[in-house]
Amino acid sequence: MTTPTIKILKFGGASIKDAPSIHNVVEILRTYKGEPIVVIISAMGNTTNALEGIVKGYYSRSRDSVELLLALKHEHFKVLKELFREVDHPIFDEVNNTFVEIDWILEDSPHEKYDYLYDQIVSVGEMVASKIVSAYLNYKNISTRWLDVRDCIRTDSTYREGKVLWAETETKIIKTVPPLLSGHFLITQGFLGGTSENATTTLGREGSDYSAAIFAYALNAESVIIWKDVPGVLNADPRYFPEAKKIDCLSYREAIEIAYYGASVIHPKTIKPLQNKKISLYVRSFINPAAEGSLISELSPEFLPPILVLKQNQILISMEVKDFSFIAEENLSQIFYLFSRHRVKVNLMQNAAISFSVCCDHDEKIEPMIRELSEGFVVKSNHKLELLTIRHYTEDVINKYSVGKEILLEQKSRQTVQLVLRHGTDESNSASNT
Ligand code: ADP
Ligand code: ASP
Numbered sequence: 003m004t005t006p007t008i009k010i011l012k013f014g015g016a017s018i019k020d021a022p023s024i025h026n027v028v029e030i031l032r033t034y035k036g037e038p039i040v041v042i043i044s045a046m047g048n049t050t051n052a053l054e055g056i057v058k059g060y061y062s063r064s065r066d067s068v069e070l071l072l073a074l075k076h077e078h079f080k081v082l083k084e085l086f087r088e089v090d091h092p093i094f095d096e097v098n099n100t101f102v103e104i105d106w107i108l109e110d111s112p113h114e115k116y117d118y119l120y121d122q123i124v125s126v127g128e129m130v131a132s133k134i135v136s137a138y139l140n141y142k143n144i145s146t147r148w149l150d151v152r153d154c155i156r157t158d159s160t161y162r163e164g165k166v167l168w169a170e171t172e173t174k175i176i177k178t179v180p181p182l183l184s185g186h187f188l189i190t191q192g193f194l195g196g197t198s199e200n201a202t203t204t205l206g207r208e209g210s211d212y213s214a215a216i217f218a219y220a221l222n223a224e225s226v227i228i229w230k231d232v233p234g235v236l237n238a239d240p241r242y243f244p245e246a247k248k249i250d251c252l253s254y255r256e257a258i259e260i261a262y263y264g265a266s267v268i269h270p271k272t273i274k275p276l277q278n279k280k281i282s283l284y285v286r287s288f289i290n291p292a293a294e295g296s297l298i299s300e301l302s303p304e305f306l307p308p309i310l311v312l313k314q315n316q317i318l319i320s321m322e323v324k325d326f327s328f329i330a331e332e333n334l335s336q337i338f339y340l341f342s343r344h345r346v347k348v349n350l351m352q353n354a355a356i357s358f359s360v361c362c363d364h365d366e367k368i369e370p371m372i373r374e375l376s377e378g379f380v381v382k383s384n385h386k387l388e389l390l391t392i393r394h395y396t397e398d399v400i401n402k403y404s405v406g407k408e409i410l411l412e413q414k415s416r417q418t419v420q421l422v423l424r425h426g427t428d429e430s431n432s433a434s435n436t
């Protein structure tokens with residue numbers, strides 16, 4: 003049984019970062035009373051980063067994970083005390099019992115693989131937050147049902163980037179969710195999945211938008227509404243471009259392009275399931291819930307302004323064959339095999355006669371990969387770079403945003419230009435042999 007009027011609402015970390023924010027979410031939800039609503043909750047504020055710190059500390063034994071965990075629990079209990087007047091409310095024990103799973107892991111030395119442990123620990127952020135929001139809604143006389151999403155979203159066991167097993171997931175969601183919706187809001191977690199062995203997986207950082215799209219797809223929902231700290235999708239990230247303006251209406255195509263290039267307002271995997279079922283996606287402001295936000299749908303607006311996507315902390319890696327032979331299909335397949343094994347995503351690539359260059363996020367996966375690449379190639383790299391993508395560019399816009407910077411690489415198509423940029427005077431940053 004599926005109901006066409008179901009709406010999926012997703013609240014990210016910023017919307018539930020403290021007690022007043024959670025209260026604000028309750029007020030937003032109140033306006034949907036009586037409607038069949040699935041609510042997807044991510045971890046509060048910066049909890050996921052804090053949990054990542056705990057995993058790193060535990061695994062490398064270089065930092066005190068127990069202390070970090072205590073601080074995180076303390077923050078959650080501070081929020082609980084502000085939300086619930088009675089300290090004997092059952093949510094206090096429930097939150098404590100959920101965190102205990104991390105205590106148990108930390109008591110032992112790490113035997114399991116890093117990515118597996120990561121998912122078991124980091125998932126606690128979503129588990130705890132969804133329990134708090136659910137309990138607080140009930141406390142405010144809005145009836146909820148809480149669902150463990152790991153029983154519904156089935157993934158393979160690619161820890162930290164679980165691949166959704168769609169057929170099983172769809173069957174489970176269709177069977178479980180509709181009966182829980184009458185008279186209640188259904189509260190569940192974003193970002194998480196579960197394997198057939200009941201292990202927890204995560205869907206990749208910022209993956210809660212994607213979770214909302216998975217539920218929407220399975221339930222043939224009417225729409226997905228993701229509540230953000232911005233008025234909607236803007237033509238640039240306002241953290242870097244304060245002059246950014248809201249775009250009222252975007253096509254799925256435009257949204258998937260900008261998400262792919264790194265516009266972090268929407269997780270890139272969110273669009274496909276929605277496009278496939280023609281489900282509307284609204285991006286709305288939890289700060290100004292009465293405002294309309296942006297609509298992503300089949301409709302293409304006639305005019306779009308230039309849209310800028312800036313990725314910082316980029317590394318440009320160039321690989322040269324050692325014997326002056328051409329970069330050919332065999333080298334490329336070897337290179338891509340390495341990238342895929344290290345789970346490094348390529349943001350931009352360029353081929354020349356005897357060299358191949360890629361621009362990637364400079365994270366912890368890069369150095370081990372470069373070490374392996376250096377066995378077969380002469381590898382050079384430039385770091386501390388920016389990758390600026392401009393959709394619907396004009397020459398004026400390119401000049402405006404690249405002024406004072408050195409363009410190390412430029413790629414243009416009809417709609418999109420991508421520039422790898424270096425700040426003019428940064429000497430620490432010239433090409434180094436690796
Ligand atoms: P969530 O709370 O759901 O995790 P995010 O922080 O991931 O939300 O996404 C919202 C942020 O995305 C904004 O605060 C903004 O800085 C950033 N952002 C990047 N690109 C854009 C864009 N084109 N339009 C709006 N916001 C953007
Ligand atoms: N809490 C997870 C993260 O910070 C998932 C999400 O917020 O979408 O990556």
Ligand code: MG
Pocket residue numbers: 014015208
């Ligand atoms: Mg986020």
